[in-house]
């Protein structure tokens with residue numbers, strides 16, 4: 001996404017909001033003078049650490065699809081604009097994973113990379129399970145990542161024994177260089193084996209998921225500058241139980257779980273999908289709690305979002321939202337967000353998708 | 360809703376579509392001549408029976424929020440434009456209920472009333488359970504109908520012993536006359552007592568619902584003419600189980616059912632709402648089937664809707680939709696409609712809400 005306005009215009013608007021919201025109106029004008037001169041001289045400018053720290057939070061607050069926005073003030077910034085090489089970037093991603101995972105007490109964290117080196121992390125999330133195309137046309141692993149897996153294999157990734165849950169290596173590209181592969185040290189990847197509070201057989205399905213949901217294919221568009229910027233929060237259980245495990249084009253586990261539950265899967269009317277969906281979600285919540293990994297269920301997170309809505313209104317700011325993304329994939333009518341209506345207006349600064357680099 | 364265009368313009372567009380779609384292009388021009396003259400002479404015109412029959416179906420097909428549109432060709436028309444008095448209208452509503460209920464083998468039916476007499480049925484659905492305000496501020500019955508119940512009571516409705524499931528009388532108004540009350544003969548109201556396939560205690564909750572979902576507060580805007588027009592289809596189970604029984608501002612049964620199921624309702628993480636929601640929905644589907652009352656579950660209805668989408672595309676017509684209404688209130692990500700995107704463009708002819716007449 002290119003800025004609609006000039007860098008100068010975007011910079012001015014951003015800096016004004018940044019300083020005025022923080023009650024630093026007197027700082028704005030001199031800072032804006034300085035930035036304007038820099039843009040006139042060099043075409044660009046550098047954000048201060050504080051501008052980055054506040055701007056990344058603002059961008060989170062502006063993320064219309066995010067149900068976790070009540071926590072927007074808690075985002076922790078890692079300013080890594082000085083890194084240049086693929087190796088350095090890999091190292092800082094490793095550090096990001098360690099810091100953010102925090103032994104399960106997840107911390108919302110963002111790493112800002114240099115905007116001028118054309119740095120690209122090919123992985124859509126830092127942690128992704130491979131999806132291998134099988135000779136019979138089926139997929140072993142996560143079908144969402146078949147293309148990324150193809151790319152990794154093409155780049156020489158070797159995996160002697162394949163499973164449904166092989167964490168893909170980082171693919172990092174700088175400028176026009178060939179992308180490079182980096183295996184993530186397994187010991188820093190916290191994963192949760194999935195069991196069920198009542199169904200003993202559930203653990204035998206041998207499911208697991210990673211603790212840390214860290215988006216790495218979006219860029220931060222802020223004040224006219226576009227940063228490559230991996231960030232993470234923590235999971236809402238239904239993202240895993242409702243979608244990753246249950247979607248027919250993901251792990252597609254509803255039929256297996258429903259069968260194990262003894263439900264009649266030949267008839268929609270038995271609501272076998274609905275019943276299995278609840279139990280998978282329950283298993284996910286139960287397991288993350290059991291292993292001390294931070295996670296919220298969709299009810300509690302929706303309640304927290306309602307608090308955000310309240311607080312924003314108290315600050316005289318309208319809350320924009322993308323309803324379709326804000327309601328959970330199960331029991332949507334039971335959450336307080338369901339009856340709300342949102343205007344889906346796009347504010348900047350914000351996070352934007354990058355196209356898949358292999359396309 | 361007033362026509363945006365003149366009656367003549369709306370009439371021309373409607374008649375053209377009506378005759379061309381039916382392969383009767385040669386009929387259009389002479390018919391349009393006739394209608395145009397009538398409009399010039401009198402300001403209005405009369406639809407033929409066939410125009411009404413096709414136009415009501417078209418309006419159904421154009422109902423962006425309706426998941427039942429695959430059945431649009433099956434709508435049965437009752438042309439009741441000649442009726443004038445409240446009593447006559449009441450009688451035809453009784454006949455509508457009988458014909459459409461059909462002992463449980465529900466028929467999608469529409470009754471067209473005269474557009475020029477300012478006929479108004481105050482009930483939002485033909486069948487509605489009263490919601491009585493209690494001295495302690497709580498509601499006995501269906502909270503959705505508190506205002507309608509107030510109106511009925513104000514108009515002299517007498518109900519010696521009140522229950523949670525008292526069918527409200529019709530309130531029918533013609534022109535500037537006072538609205539009149541008509542008790543619906545109980546013997547024509549098919550109701551289904553709710554039981555559960557496994558939980559014996561479910562029947563003891565003493566729940567029931569009516570068989571026939573018949574909307575009576577919308578008007579048909581077609582070819583420049585606005586008809587009062589009650590219509591019905593049959594229920595998708597989740598409308599009752601997912602919303603009417605489960606919404607906190609309706610019968611709010613999730614806590615009771617969850618408690619009976621032995622779930623821990625003090626903690627969102629037990630997913631007690633989700634589990635109870637599935638069982639209430641299962642009970643509804645089970646009970647309607649048991650009593651031979653036509654109903655579809657949300658999975659089967661969504662599949663049927665996908666067929667509609669296919670067929671419309673084969674006819675080179677774009678399907679418009681209101682996604683928010685088209686996904687079910689539970690397990691939305693498991694239905695094939697979930698990943699679709701719709702433009703929510705309003706086509707005429709169509710059904711439009713009327714404001715509550717007491718406001």
Ligand code: HEM
Pocket residue numbers: 056059060063065066067068069071075108109110231232233234235236239296301325351
């Ligand atoms: C703190 C815990 C967080 C929770 C529980 C949370 C929750 C969610 C959920 C449930 C979604 C919808 C995901 C989906 O349906 O696939 C979402 C989307 C999103 N969130 Fe958050 N979030 C959190 C942190 C963050 C952070 C730290 C940021 C950025 C700084 C962020 C930015 C976004 C964005 C941009 C999206 C849309 C992603 C897309 O379009 O694919 N969230 N979040």
Ligand code: HEM
Pocket residue numbers: 415418419422424425426427428430434467468469590591592593594595598655660684710
């Ligand atoms: C044949 C069986 C039918 C089924 C299963 C069906 C299903 C549905 C469902 C599930 C909804 C959403 C309701 C809600 O969320 O509250 C809906 C809405 C709607 N349906 Fe249908 N429908 C049927 C027949 C009809 C007929 C016969 C018509 C008109 C001729 C119609 C017109 C509409 C309209 C106008 C709405 C939107 C109502 C509103 O805005 O409140 N439907 N339908």
